[in-house]
Amino acid sequence: MEGAQRLREDYPWIQTPLVVGAPMRLIALADMAVEISKAGGLGFIGVGTDTSNLSSDLQAAAKLIEKSSLTMNHDVMPIGIGFINWGADLDTAISLIAQYRPAAVWFFAPTSISSLCEWTAQTRKASSRTKIWVQIGSMKEAAEVMHAARPDALVVQGTDAGGHGLVQGASLITLLPEVSDNVYAMCKEEGISPAILIAAGGVVDARGAAAALALGASGVVLGTRFLASPEANISKGYRDEILRASDGGQSTARSKVYDNLRGTTGWSETHNARGVINKSYVDAMSGMDEEENKKLYEEEMKKGDAGWGFEARMTTYAGSGVGLVREVKPAGDIVREVRDGSTAVLEGLRGSPIEVKL
Amino acid sequence: MEGAQRLREDYPWIQTPLVVGAPMRLIALADMAVEISKAGGLGFIGVGTDTSNLSSDLQAAAKLIEKSSLTMNHDVMPIGIGFINWGADLDTAISLIAQYRPAAVWFFAPTSISSLCEWTAQTRKASSRTKIWVQIGSMKEAAEVMHAARPDALVVQGTDAGGHGLVQGASLITLLPEVSDNVYAMCKEEGISPAILIAAGGVVDARGAAAALALGASGVVLGTRFLASPEANISKGYRDEILRASDGGQSTARSKVYDNLRGTTGWSETHNARGVINKSYVDAMSGMDEEENKKLYEEEMKKGDAGWGFEARMTTYAGSGVGLVREVKPAGDIVREVRDGSTAVLEGLRGSPIEVKL
Numbered sequence: 071m072e073g074a075q076r077l078r079e080d081y082p083w084i085q086t087p088l089v090v091g092a093p094m095r096l097i098a099l100a101d102m103a104v105e106i107s108k109a110g111g112l113g114f115i116g117v118g119t120d121t122s123n124l125s126s127d128l129q130a131a132a133k134l135i136e137k138s139s140l141t142m143n144h145d146v147m148p149i150g151i152g153f154i155n156w157g158a159d160l161d162t163a164i165s166l167i168a169q170y171r172p173a174a175v176w177f178f179a180p181t182s183i184s185s186l187c188e189w190t191a192q193t194r195k196a197s198s199r200t201k202i203w204v205q206i207g208s209m210k211e212a213a214e215v216m217h218a219a220r221p222d223a224l225v226v227q228g229t230d231a232g233g234h235g236l237v238q239g240a241s242l243i244t245l246l247p248e249v250s251d252n253v254y255a256m257c258k259e260e261g262i263s264p265a266i267l268i269a270a271g272g273v274v275d276a277r278g279a280a281a282a283l284a285l286g287a288s289g290v291v292l293g294t295r296f297l298a299s300p301e302a303n304i305s306k307g308y309r310d311e312i313l314r315a316s317d318g319g320q321s322t323a324r325s326k327v328y329d330n331l332r333g334t335t336g337w338s339e340t341h342n343a344r345g346v347i348n349k350s351y352v353d354a355m356s357g358m359d360e361e362e363n364k365k366l367y368e369e370e371m372k373k374g375d376a377g378w379g380f381e382a383r384m385t386t387y388a389g390s391g392v393g394l395v396r397e398v399k400p401a402g403d404i405v406r407e408v409r410d411g412s413t414a415v416l417e418g419l420r421g422s423p424i425e426v427k428l
Numbered sequence: 429m430e431g432a433q434r435l436r437e438d439y440p441w442i443q444t445p446l447v448v449g450a451p452m453r454l455i456a457l458a459d460m461a462v463e464i465s466k467a468g469g470l471g472f473i474g475v476g477t478d479t480s481n482l483s484s485d486l487q488a489a490a491k492l493i494e495k496s497s498l499t500m501n502h503d504v505m506p507i508g509i510g511f512i513n514w515g516a517d518l519d520t521a522i523s524l525i526a527q528y529r530p531a532a533v534w535f536f537a538p539t540s541i542s543s544l545c546e547w548t549a550q551t552r553k554a555s556s557r558t559k560i561w562v563q564i565g566s567m568k569e570a571a572e573v574m575h576a577a578r579p580d581a582l583v584v585q586g587t588d589a590g591g592h593g594l595v596q597g598a599s600l601i602t603l604l605p606e607v608s609d610n611v612y613a614m615c616k617e618e619g620i621s622p623a624i625l626i627a628a629g630g631v632v633d634a635r636g637a638a639a640a641l642a643l644g645a646s647g648v649v650l651g652t653r654f655l656a657s658p659e660a661n662i663s664k665g666y667r668d669e670i671l672r673a674s675d676g677g678q679s680t681a682r683s684k685v686y687d688n689l690r691g692t693t694g695w696s697e698t699h700n701a702r703g704v705i706n707k708s709y710v711d712a713m714s715g716m717d718e719e720e721n722k723k724l725y726e727e728e729m730k731k732g733d734a735g736w737g738f739e740a741r742m743t744t745y746a747g748s749g750v751g752l753v754r755e756v757k758p759a760g761d762i763v764r765e766v767r768d769g770s771t772a773v774l775e776g777l778r779g780s781p782i783e784v785k786l
Contacts, residue, residue: 240680240748241630241748281642281643284773319599
């Protein structure tokens with residue numbers, strides 16, 4: 071509850087429970103970020119490792135915000151920016167953070183803790199109202215990050231998440247309570263304000279959101295679900311594959327294969343990515359030579375939308391909740407559905423103890 | 429809510445939300461099963477693959493029940509029995525089920541769907557009041573099992589679970605809602621009564637239990653947590669390792685290594701087990717020859733309790749929630765803590781929407 075209050079102070083346009091749009095690299099851009107914030111959520115632009123289009127993305131977002139019911143008069147731009155720190159250019163990022171003052175920045179996978187601290191310090195200097203979110207995937211990471219960088223929020227990512235995260239990990243069911251206990255104990259000991267905990271990884275609908283709140287989160291991040299919104303900057307083939315795939319624990323897998331084929335090889339050994347199993351993955355598991363697999367991947371790129379599917383080779387990053395994504399829905403409607411629905415789920419469960427006493 | 433009512437009708441001594449003790453093979457025996465049921469939960473005896481001691485375990489349980497506040501006058505013995513079906517002897521099992529009429533049997537990893545149907549049919553014939561629970565780890569398994577065997581309950585096991593489960597899978601966060609949607613739709617279509625859904629895998633405390641209820645479960649299974657109860661039939665070395673390990677996504681892993689070393693090799697390729705990472709695991713990952721690793725394991729067995737630990741070789745099966753297990757507590761107290769606590773967690777979250785409207 072305390073977390074919800076802090077969130078409403080920090081991001082005055084939001085409604086709680088807070089629904090956040092994941093900064094999906096080159097997929098979540100101005101359209102998606104602004105639509106999510108307009109619905110009372112917090113949208114992020116997914117810049118990833120390449121800041122070269124960030125200026126025009128922010129310009130586009132500023133225009134959309136100007137035309138919307140959102141106002142800029144909270145001293146900040148009511149969206150966030152998500153960086154993959156190992157690849158992103160610090161100087162470009164900081165100069166745009168200073169210029170646009172986003173409500174939040176989301177840092178992920180820095181080359182080192184000291185690099186993270188550099189990003190954090192420079193961001194605070196460039197825009198004191200911009201809140202700093204850092205994504206972590208283990209208790210150890212949470213403790214290191216809290217201790218060194220003291221972010222405003224920790225994005226706690228469980229292993230069901232789509233796209234990049236730790237190779238080895240636990241789901242939110244165990245990770246979130248363990249991080250929560252440890253972060254609160256540590257912050258109490260060090261006399262600092264604990265970070266807000268935001269849950270990511272496997273939250274697709276109202277039930278997942280309610281579960282995350284029960285586990286100790288103050289807000290929830292959705293990624294895979296927003297892939298099936300008109301605002302997602304993805305090809306039809308990718309989106310169709312999201313709608314097709316079901317039984318996500320079986321139809322998706324964590325792997326380095328997709329990065330290797332796509333040439334996005336700057337990731338550390340500690341990270342890989344979850345995607346829908348396809349022919350590239352099956353061939354790699356069967357021992358196909360990487361060069362051969364890459365050649366087939368590059369040929370597949372010419373097929374357009376037909377390049378996606380179980381028998382095809384284009385990459386479909388998605389979380390294990392992909393089977394719960396069954397229709398295309400505007401991003402704003404998703405935010406409202408999940409927020410109102412999670413409250414309804416929790417209200418519905420209230421009956422339980424009363425029944426017992428009857 | 430409907431699920432809770434059905435549970436109270438089927439198991440009259442329980443209180444909801446239902447807390448279940450996992451049938452941990454040779455660890456959850458009469459003591460643990462009865463203490464869990466005495467506290468208003470449902471305890472299972474973990475027979476596993478070997479029914480040779482089941483008769484004496486049930487006799488011991490019957491004596492404990494006789495001395496307790498639990499009564500046998502519900503027509504059933506107020507505990508369950510958990511089988512690992514590929515290895516368990518059907519005839520012995522059925523004759524003891526007929527004799528003791530357990531409240532439930534829990535079937536897991538049968539050699540085939542037709543074998544599962546054989547177990548199910550014979551159990552129903554031997555003891556019509558005994559409820560049939562079947563453990564599944566994917567939507568596909570859930571659909572196959574429901575269609576063919578029509579169990580009374582599906583135990584939906586997420587990948588955070590300790591011990592055996594599917595090699596590949598999702599956590600409860602996504603698996604439970606997806607199974608729930610599909611089972612309900614399928615049962616509606618086929619005009620049959622849907623199975624009760626029971627969540628297993630990563631539930632350690634009140635927060636995990638509340639989350640599972642939000643995701644659609646009617647009851648929750650705890651395994652790892654009960655390892656740190658006086659009723660668990662384990663060595664001190666094993667229990668100490670459970671209390672030591674933390675950051676479970678990093679300190680545990682799913683693997684075939686432990687089965688191979690221990691010679692429990694009857695498991696199908698689809699299954700492996702999660703345990704705390706130790707020297708056997710690290711050596712296996714570094715490419716040590718299996719015979720050599722096995723020899724070292726067998727030498728370690730002579731060390732007694734000192735054989736467990738990060739630098740040792742005895743197996744510590746545990747779920748990714750192992751870091752949330754911090755003290756030894758009687759099984760009955762764990763049941764009450766998790767049940768009452770989950771209600772408190774859900775009540776605590778009620779504040780959220782009201783605050784918004786202020």
